[in-house]
Amino acid sequence: MHKTIIISGAGVPGLLLSILLARSGFHIHLIDPAPAEKLKDIMPSGFTSAIMQDALEAVKQTNSWNVIQDFIAPLKTITICDRTLPGKEPTSISFSSRDIEQDMFGYNIPNYILRAALTEEAEGIKTITFHKKVKLDTYTATDFDVTAVLENGTEITGTLIIGADGRHSTVRQTAGITQKQIDYGIDAISLLVSHSKPHNNISTEIHRPCGPLTFVPLPGKTSSVVWTEKHDKASDIVGMRIQDIERHLHDLSGGILGTLKVQSAVNVHPLITLRSPKFSAKRAVILAEAAHVLHPLGAQGLNMSIRDVQAFIDVIQDATDLGLDIGSSAVLGQYQQRRIFDTNKRLASVHGLVSLLTHDIKPVHFLRRFGLQVTDSFPLLKRIMMQEGMRGIAA
Numbered sequence: 001m002h003k004t005i006i007i008s009g010a011g012v013p014g015l016l017l018s019i020l021l022a023r024s025g026f027h028i029h030l031i032d033p034a035p036a037e038k039l040k041d042i043m044p045s046g047f048t049s050a051i052m053q054d055a056l057e058a059v060k061q062t063n064s065w066n067v068i069q070d071f072i073a074p075l076k077t078i079t080i081c082d083r084t085l086p087g088k089e090p091t092s093i094s095f096s097s098r099d100i101e102q103d104m105f106g107y108n109i110p111n112y113i114l115r116a117a118l119t120e121e122a123e124g125i126k127t128i129t130f131h132k133k134v135k136l137d138t139y140t141a142t143d144f145d146v147t148a149v150l151e152n153g154t155e156i157t158g159t160l161i162i163g164a165d166g167r168h169s170t171v172r173q174t175a176g177i178t179q180k181q182i183d184y185g186i187d188a189i190s191l192l193v194s195h196s197k198p199h200n201n202i203s204t205e206i207h208r209p210c211g212p213l214t215f216v217p218l219p220g221k222t223s224s225v226v227w228t229e230k231h232d233k234a235s236d237i238v239g240m241r242i243q244d245i246e247r248h249l250h251d252l253s254g255g256i257l258g259t260l261k262v263q264s265a266v267n268v269h270p271l272i273t274l275r276s277p278k279f280s281a282k283r284a285v286i287l288a289e290a291a292h293v294l295h296p297l298g299a300q301g302l303n304m305s306i307r308d309v310q311a312f313i314d315v316i317q318d319a320t321d322l323g324l325d326i327g328s329s330a331v332l333g334q335y336q337q338r339r340i341f342d343t344n345k346r347l348a349s350v351h352g353l354v355s356l357l358t359h360d361i362k363p364v365h366f367l368r369r370f371g372l373q374v375t376d377s378f379p380l381l382k383r384i385m386m387q388e389g390m391r392g393i394a395a
């Protein structure tokens with residue numbers, strides 16, 4: 001008999017998990033109040049993610065990998081340019097994937113395209129029951145099973161429930177798992193631009209006093225932009241005329257990509273760090289942004305979430321092979337053990353980088369610049385940073 005798993009949240013991690021678990025013989029109930037639109041109807045959005053090689057392995061196991069090929073671009077070089085010292089010439093350092101014998105670090109993938117492709121794939125799998133346009137309201141767990149109650153009153157019983165339902169996770173709250181949150185008072189503005197000069201598959205991260213401004217390659221002469229600004233300034237920018245946004249971006253980037261034209265909506269994302277002290281409770285697991293949220297500096301978030309998916313599948317497959325109860329606390333605790341160290345390490349390193357970058361005191365800016373120059377002079381140090389980068393930390 002198929003075991004039933006309930007997954008709350010059909011973002012990229014929830015969808016990926018549903019497809020891969022369904023392929024391993026599980027029956028999935030997937031719930032989302034705001035599922036993706038059809039691929040053919042989707043509007044361009046600036047929201048993209050750089051996904052590194054190791055995390056890409058899970059995406060490559062789906063049929064969606066072939067579907068998204070025309071929309072993604074390889075990342076071959078990462079250039080970091082420090083402009084934190086007003087009046088001084090910028091300093092830059094470049095990391096090339098060739099220096100670590102790789103063709104590329106990974107791909108820049110539009111989240112909305114990947115999510116739409118995975119949604120269509122999930123809809124075509126008979127063992128996935130998709131509950132669309134309805135929220136998980138609550139659930140109850142016993143020693144034997146878990147019952148999810150949806151907003152419309154529908155009840156679903158399964159062996160365990162997974163919260164992939166984002167930073168305000170209903171599963172996390174129902175499970176009584178606490179979280180610690182840091183609000184940076186900084187927003188990330190995301191948009192797509194076309195440009196007159198080619199990007200040559202170089203992702204350029206310009207470090208400014210309030211954080212990075214990053215141009216990440218997409219096919220042709222297009223890039224996605226992640227532009228961090230203090231909260232009030234970000235609201236002002238979003239209210240600007242498009243021509244003014246283009247001019248402002250051109251000036252901030254020093255014209256490296258030539259003339260810029262905005263090609264999507266301009267969206268704002270408040271930046272926080274969120275950390276949960278544990279990832280499992282009775283017959284429940286939380287993963288992706290339900291368990292951890294990071295500043296986009298270093299392109300960690302979705303990479304970590306996909307690594308959660310890979311680890312969870314490994315643990316469940318081992319437990320199934322051994323004939324164990326996949327919802328037992330021993331099995332779910334093993335998942336937590338697999339992921340907690342990596343998660344805490346990366347949350348701490350990204351938070352440290354953000355503090356270093358946004359500290360408004362001169363000695364810290366000099367220290368940063370010195371760090372970049374030192375790194376550039378030591379090929380071994382650079383190589384270690386790049387190898388770590390292949391696992392998702394690129395800055």
Ligand SMILES: Cc1cc2nc3c(=O)[nH]c(=O)nc-3n(C[C@H](O)[C@H](O)[C@H](O)COP(=O)(O)OP(=O)(O)OC[C@H]3O[C@@H](n4cnc5c(N)ncnc54)[C@H](O)[C@@H]3O)c2cc1C
Pocket residue numbers: 008009010011012013014031032033034035048049050051111134135136137164165166167168169170188189190226269287288289290296299300301302303304305
């Ligand atoms: C500007 C920016 C740039 C980024 N760039 C990168 C990058 O380059 N590389 C990288 O790895 N990461 C990046 N990230 C992070 C990455 O985009 C996120 O980690 C990822 O999108 C989060 O996915 P998620 O599924 O956990 O959350 P979400 O995408 O928030 O999905 C949660 C889903 O749960 C659903 N949901 C909510 N409540 C309920 C409920 N009660 N019942 C059922 N469903 C529910 C929602 O409708 C939603 O579909 C970036 C983030 C930002 C803000």
